[in-house]
Amino acid sequence: xxxxxxxxxxxxxxxxxxxxxxxxxxxxxxxxxxxxxxxxxxxxxxxxxxxxxxxxxxxxxxxxxxxxxxxxxxxxxxxxxxxxxxxxxxxxxxxxxxxxxxxxxxxxxxxxxxxxxxxxxxxxxxxxxxxxxxxxxxxxxxxxxxxxxxxxxxxxxxxxxxxxxxxxxxxxxxxxxxxxxxxxxxxxxxxxxxxxxxxxxxxxxxxxxxxxxxxxxxxxxxxxxxxxxxxxxxxxxxxxxxxxxxxxxxxxxxxxxxxxxxxxxxxxxxxxxxxxxxxxxxxxxxxxxxxxxxxxxxxxxxxxxxxxxxxxxxxxxxxxxxxxxxxxxxxxxxxxxxxxxxxxxxxxxxxxxxxxxxxxxxxxxxxxxxxxxxxxxxxxxxxxxxxxxxxxxxxxxxxxxxxxxxxxxxxxxxxxxxxxxxxxxxxxxxxxxxxxxxxxxxxxxxxxxxxxxxxxxxxxxxxxxxxxxxxxxxxxxxxxxxxxxxxxxxxxxxxxxxxxxxxxxxxxxxxxxxxxxxxxxxxxxxxxxxxxxxxxxxxxxxxxxxxxxxxxxxxxxxxxxxxxxxxxxxxxxxxxxxxxxxxxxxxxxx
Numbered sequence: 001x002x003x004x005x006x007x008x009x010x011x012x013x014x015x016x017x018x019x020x021x022x023x024x025x026x027x028x029x030x031x032x033x034x035x036x037x038x039x040x041x042x043x044x045x046x047x048x049x050x051x052x053x054x055x056x057x058x059x060x061x062x063x064x065x066x067x068x069x070x071x072x073x074x075x076x077x078x079x080x081x082x083x084x085x086x087x088x089x090x091x092x093x094x095x096x097x098x099x100x101x102x103x104x105x106x107x108x109x110x111x112x113x114x115x116x117x118x119x120x121x122x123x124x125x126x127x128x129x130x131x132x133x134x135x136x137x138x139x140x141x142x143x144x145x146x147x148x149x150x151x152x153x154x155x156x157x158x159x160x161x162x163x164x165x166x167x168x169x170x171x172x173x174x175x176x177x178x179x180x181x182x183x184x185x186x187x188x189x190x191x192x193x194x195x196x197x198x199x200x201x202x203x204x205x206x207x208x209x210x211x212x213x214x215x216x217x218x219x220x221x222x223x224x225x226x227x228x229x230x231x232x233x234x235x236x237x238x239x240x241x242x243x244x245x246x247x248x249x250x251x252x253x254x255x256x257x258x259x260x261x262x263x264x265x266x267x268x269x270x271x272x273x274x275x276x277x278x279x280x281x282x283x284x285x286x287x288x289x290x291x292x293x294x295x296x297x298x299x300x301x302x303x304x305x306x307x308x309x310x311x312x313x314x315x316x317x318x319x320x321x322x323x324x325x326x327x328x329x330x331x332x333x334x335x336x337x338x339x340x341x342x343x344x345x346x347x348x349x350x351x352x353x354x355x356x357x358x359x360x361x362x363x364x365x366x367x368x369x370x371x372x373x374x375x376x377x378x379x380x381x382x383x384x385x386x387x388x389x390x391x392x393x394x395x396x397x398x399x400x401x402x403x404x405x406x407x408x409x410x411x412x413x414x415x416x417x418x419x420x421x422x423x424x425x426x427x428x429x430x431x432x433x434x435x436x437x438x439x440x441x442x443x444x445x446x447x448x449x450x451x452x453x454x455x456x457x458x459x460x461x462x463x464x465x466x467x468x469x470x471x472x473x474x475x476x477x478x479x480x481x482x483x484x485x486x487x488x489x490x491x492x493x494x495x496x497x498x499x500x501x502x503x504x505x506x507x508x509x510x511x512x513x514x515x516x517x518x519x520x521x522x523x524x525x526x527x528x529x530x531x532x533x534x535x536x537x538x539x540x541x542x543x544x545x546x547x548x549x550x551x552x553x554x555x556x557x558x559x560x561x562x563x564x565x566x567x568x569x570x571x572x573x574x575x576x577x578x579x580x581x582x583x584x585x586x587x588x589x590x
Contacts, residue, residue, distance in 0.1 A: 054240065084106055092130075117150060125163060161201050164190065233245060544587075
């Protein structure tokens with residue numbers, strides 16, 4: 001037997017022993033519960049819930065409810081918090097994210113009130129999934145890094161590994177694949193150095209590494225990782241994790257062109273999701289099946305699968321739904337059903353616009369809320385300072401009255417009164433200085449908010465242009481292949497080109513830009529003694545807000561090479577030797 005084979009054998013033997021030990025622990029806890037009472041019984045119920053939540057979630061939910069009832073009767077706050085966290089994990093496994101968030105926030109509040117660090121750490125860990133589902137990746141990262149700190153404080157390596165896995169998944173979603181791999185490998189190294197790490201963490205690590213390999217189109221490695229993870233979750237009888245892995249394996253086989261294996265794994269995943277009544281995942285399977293049929297030019301079966309996915313519309317998020325509409329449009333075009341193709345394309349464009357609009361609105365709302373909070377805080381501080389000033393004025397008035405009333409004692413007490421008066425003036429002067437500083441902070445915050453809004457607006461234009469240009473290219477290719485397409489598509493194509501190349505959005509951007517950076521262009525012209533063209537002003541504005549060559553090219557509807565050449569000419573015109581000098585000059589201006 002080779003060394004590698006021996007290592008695999010001993011690793012498998014150790015894993016099997018761990019599983020047997022885990023099942024033995026579950027059976028032992030079951031027997032002990034009837035003999036326990038009070039807090040000890042609550043802890044045992046919560047422990048048993050964790051052991052069963054992935055294999056028999058309904059039984060686990062019933063046990064957690066029993067733990068909550070008993071904890072409330074004994075005023076055991078920590079027991080309530082852990083039972084609610086268990087329920088949050090169970091709801092997450094069923095894709096019931098609103099219910100999960102509700103119980104997890106309640107668990108977090110109870111943990112904060114009771115100063116229960118373990119409860120805080122685990123509630124934050126589970127809330128990461130909710131934040132990722134809502135695309136709030138900044139919040140998800142904040143919770144994960146906070147979770148790592150909490151795990152280190154309570155010396156819980158398993159919890160630290162879980163948070164590292166989550167960070168890797170978030171970085172992967174943000175397409176920062178190098179960082180994603182770094183955190184996942186760090187999680188694996190930590191798991192290898194700690195014998196107490198649960199088997200489920202190995203499954204999660206391998207599953208995440210498999211997804212990362214699939215994203216990098218290394219589907220062979222992805223299938224290897226998925227198979228290792230699948231072995232773990234099947235042994236743990238974790239149905240939801242098993243189904244997700246089968247779905248990912250089906251997708252990987254599809255990308256390798258292995259239709260039979262892809263369908264086989266989709267079938268297995270579908271059976272599990274039907275049993276778990278997870279409508280969202282069933283919809284995703286139908287979408288993947290449709291995509292698989294399209295890859296082998298079986299467009300009519302593909303349409304059937306995709307229309308089945310649409311029946312789960314109520315359970316699908318907008319991103320998945322937009323992909324279904326896009327695939328339906330493409331499939332109908334392929335069978336020359338142009339009317340349906342256009343209908344689905346309109347639905348796709350409408351949904352994408354809605355997603356972009358909601359994202360922009362969410363960003364604007366967040367910035368507005370932060371600004372209003374800072375404004376309210378500053379106003380409150382100013383109000384308190386004004387009250388202090390008024391009180392000082394009252395004190396001063398009383399001093400004057402006392403001086404008038406005790407004019408005969410004025411000489412005696414003159415030194416004391418003069419000192420108090422001077423002190424009062426100094427305090428008022430200091431308060432006035434603080435008020436002025438607060439106004440400066442408010443103005444700076446308002447400027448930063450407007451600057452962030454300007455960048456978000458430019459990014460929105462970029463996203464819209466890229467989507468419209470891509471569809472225009474697809475329609476132009478279709479028009480070249482089929483000259484008989486009706487005039488409606490010609491009109492739609494012309495409108496798309498007009499939307500990409502039109503000046504309406506640019507004019508709005510310029511107004512927004514000049515509001516944030518007034519006299520920006522006139523300062524450059526006066527400083528460098530040059531006259532700027534409209535094209536040069538556009539390029540300078542986009543460089544000022546730190547857009548990349550690729551983003552500028554998409555916004556101006558030109559190539560990246562054209563952007564580089566334009567920057568070179570602009571650098572020479574402004575008298576700079578290096579492009580970096582010009583960028584530093586622009587960043588410090590206005």
